[in-house]
Amino acid sequence: MTHSQQDQELHAVTLEQPTLAAACDAIADGIDREALVTVFGRCTVEYDGRASSTLDAGDRHVMLKPDGAALVHTDEGQQPVNWQPPGCDHEVFCERRDADADRSDAAETAGGTATETETETETETTETLTLESVRSTPGERLLVRFRNVLQVSAFSGTDETELALSGTEEDLRQRLLDEPDLLEPGFTPLATERDTAAGAIDIYGEDDAGRTVVVELKRRRVGPDAVSQLRRYVDALGRDLHADATVRGILVAPSVTDRAKRLLTEHGLEFISLEPTAA
Amino acid sequence: MTHSQQDQELHAVTLEQPTLAAACDAIADGIDREALVTVFGRCTVEYDGRASSTLDAGDRHVMLKPDGAALVHTDEGQQPVNWQPPGCDHEVFCERRDADADRSDAAETAGGTATETETETETETTETLTLESVRSTPGERLLVRFRNVLQVSAFSGTDETELALSGTEEDLRQRLLDEPDLLEPGFTPLATERDTAAGAIDIYGEDDAGRTVVVELKRRRVGPDAVSQLRRYVDALGRDLHADATVRGILVAPSVTDRAKRLLTEHGLEFISLEPTAA
DNA sequence: GGATTAATTTCGCCG
DNA sequence: CGGCGAAGTTAATCC
CATH class of the missing domain: 3.40.1350.10 (Trna Endonuclease; Chain: A, domain 1)
Known part of the structure; x- marks a missing residue:
């Protein structure tokens, strides 16, 4: 009962406004330590497996559980906008990535004068933090790409209790x-x-x-x-x-x-x- | 389009190891500002409505959404162990409460000598932070009582995007x-x-x-x-x-x-x- | 792992 | 608001 008690001791580690590199390290460490990891920031989401979906950039809350589950929550709804069931392998990495790849909020610039020459043709590269959760049977993959991370947390604790439910x-x-x-x-x-x-x-x-x-x-x-x-x-x-x-x-x-x-x-x-x- | 833009600006406020009173204030403020609020700590949970349930003390992650949804997550499973659908009113308050009321982890003290006289008969009162999410039609209520709060966060942001799903x-x-x-x-x-x-x-x-x-x-x-x-x-x-x-x-x-x-x-x-x- | 069904299902649509 | 059915349903149980 007392084995690895230190790992399960109640504690929380939080980074605010981290660099993507620092966020990446903290997330990787949290996954390694089998903590419940949360990330909040602006991200895009892609899913492919039983179906396929894409989600343009927005501010969301991501939770990675030590059992392999992943949840992407917006500020609305009981259900996550995207997710991955328990049993996945979580990975995290930083990469330099072409900013044009997901220009999701560039569409709002309509109505300008015809003389505008501000069309950004130079290839801006931006650093990106990517969370990837993959499982097989059935094969499915979730990709969450952050361009900004406002907070990273890693929570450890214990919960040996069972829900007592009646009215079933x-x-x-x-x-x-x-x-x-x-x-x-x-x-x-x-x-x-x-x-x-x-x-x-x-x-x-x-x-x-x-x-x-x-x-x-x-x-x-x-x-x-x-x-x-x-x-x-x-x-x-x-x-x-x-x-x-x-x-x-x-x-x-x-x-x-x-x-x-x-x-x-x-x-x-x-x-x-x-x-x-x-x- | 730009109204109340300040409220929706991307930011996150976090308290680590707050006192229950400080946590209470931060949560109340986050709810007022229509932020997405998260609380991590040791808590008990009670639900009554379409069914009824109780959950003894354990370390859990609670999310309160500005649309009235509430989610209580353990470190396992895709689904929250307890929840409340959108449309609820969230409330938070601190109160002094008899510690005997939820002695959920006192059972682990078994196996001691018969001479143990440590049975705590004095009425220890402990301060408790309570989250209450209530809705009607159907009437249902969720109660989350914390005795320890390790972290409180309030997240604000925007998400105007819609999920593009195929394979339906x-x-x-x-x-x-x-x-x-x-x-x-x-x-x-x-x-x-x-x-x-x-x-x-x-x-x-x-x-x-x-x-x-x-x-x-x-x-x-x-x-x-x-x-x-x-x-x-x-x-x-x-x-x-x-x-x-x-x-x-x-x-x-x-x-x-x-x-x-x-x-x-x-x-x-x-x-x-x-x-x-x-x- | 597949089959079957319950679920505080949730969610969206429509009357 | 209630009825109805889909869902990346999820989760439990049984085989």
């Missing part, structure tokens, strides 16, 4: 298994995750008349997709069992949309309103 | 519309997003024999859910049109899983392999 579909399942009458009086659960040719049924059981019941659980209000899912299981189970067997399909969720309600009716399926947690 | 389902749709023969010779697209009682069809058209065709597009390998979706649209369209109309359903994707293939066959649906981008 699993909670709803337990609630129904603990009190099957919540579905309807006489319902008897026989199996969970029962496999069919179309996938696994959440709860498989029978009603008080001995009819087979397929229960599909959703932790929140459901739409047409959940109805299709239930229908798929009912169909498959009907095929798996004797052809003449009656199979009831019951969707359990807090509520359904109108369209879902209609689809349920069309296919002879039922709905029971129930939430993951009581009260 | 929209690309696949355009590819098929530009060259309908990629589906099959003689296919004629008639509409996109054609509405049915079960939802909108990606591409609606007819084959060279005049039969109605429903095309469902997926940018990547598909499983049973996509087959269900296609089936839903074919069923609905069959109901919408004359009862005797023949409706073909074609799934277009790079590939399908075995189970999906089986479901397609069972329901008389077809599959064409095609990727979002050529080559």
Whole structure:
């Protein structure tokens, strides 16, 4: 438990307004030490892998995690504008680079007089700091190129705790298994995750008349997709069992949309309103 | 265009090892100035809203965005361990708080001698820095309580750019519309997003024999859910049109899983392999 | 590693 | 604001 405790000791190293070379060293050191590294500054971003994307120059916050994840955040949105999943190798390097290569904010100079001769034809070279995160299976690559870095930080710490979450579909399942009458009086659960040719049924059981019941659980209000899912299981189970067997399909969720309600009716399926947690 | 340019000028303010009071002031100031604020330190996290969760003390990186988003990141994973969507109000305050309230790392003291009398019964009060992000519709609240703050930063900048992304389902749709023969010779697209009682069809058209065709597009390998979706649209369209109309359903994707293939066959649906981008 | 499905999914579009 | 479906979804679980 105490091995490499020094590496995980809580501390943070920060550089403000560093030169690109100094930023590069600090980032490389942070990656080596398996710290959580953040970089803030003006950058462009390129991604290529499952899809492809480019992002022109803007001010963004980049986070490199020791597990290989990379996150590029703008000042808006919960989701990063670009990212890389855990399992990547992070690299950082400085290079002299032709400034014309990413002239992303040069377009704003429109409307000038025709006599303007300020078209910059000389090849300005600028130093650039590049972050590269690569993984395979599937092969994908993220490139973040900074021309200005305002801050670099490397954070170390420990987090051995696990999130305790309630209100999930699993909670709803337990609630129904603990009190099957919540579905309807006489319902008897026989199996969970029962496999069919179309996938696994959440709860498989029978009603008080001995009819087979397929229960599909959703932790929140459901739409047409959940109805299709239930229908798929009912169909498959009907095929798996004797052809003449009656199979009831019951969707359990807090509520359904109108369209879902209609689809349920069309296919002879039922709905029971129930939430993951009581009260 | 130049209004409040000073507010958006690129800069970063950082405090290292601040007192909780100083951290509180800096965070409050950053929120006021609509900066992107980050806090690193040891904290506990509570969430209550669409679900509920608690997280014991650990070292984490918290980001507060000016649009109201909040992100709590550990050193692992692409996803934040806790978060709040855009649209929240961020608040920060310091308070003296009973240390027993969250004694989350006191459990590690096991294995001591039986004569230990160090059980801290005196009520230690500790100053605590609390971040609170709240929104309504749906009502949900995130609480992050720090007992130590190692760093606070406030970042300002501009990002007017938009991500240019390719390899999406929209690309696949355009590819098929530009060259309908990629589906099959003689296919004629008639509409996109054609509405049915079960939802909108990606591409609606007819084959060279005049039969109605429903095309469902997926940018990547598909499983049973996509087959269900296609089936839903074919069923609905069959109901919408004359009862005797023949409706073909074609799934277009790079590939399908075995189970999906089986479901397609069972329901008389077809599959064409095609990727979002050529080559 | 692939398949399947949940998720505090998030996000965008549209009525 | 709610409904609906895509997403470079991510993440967990099972095989």
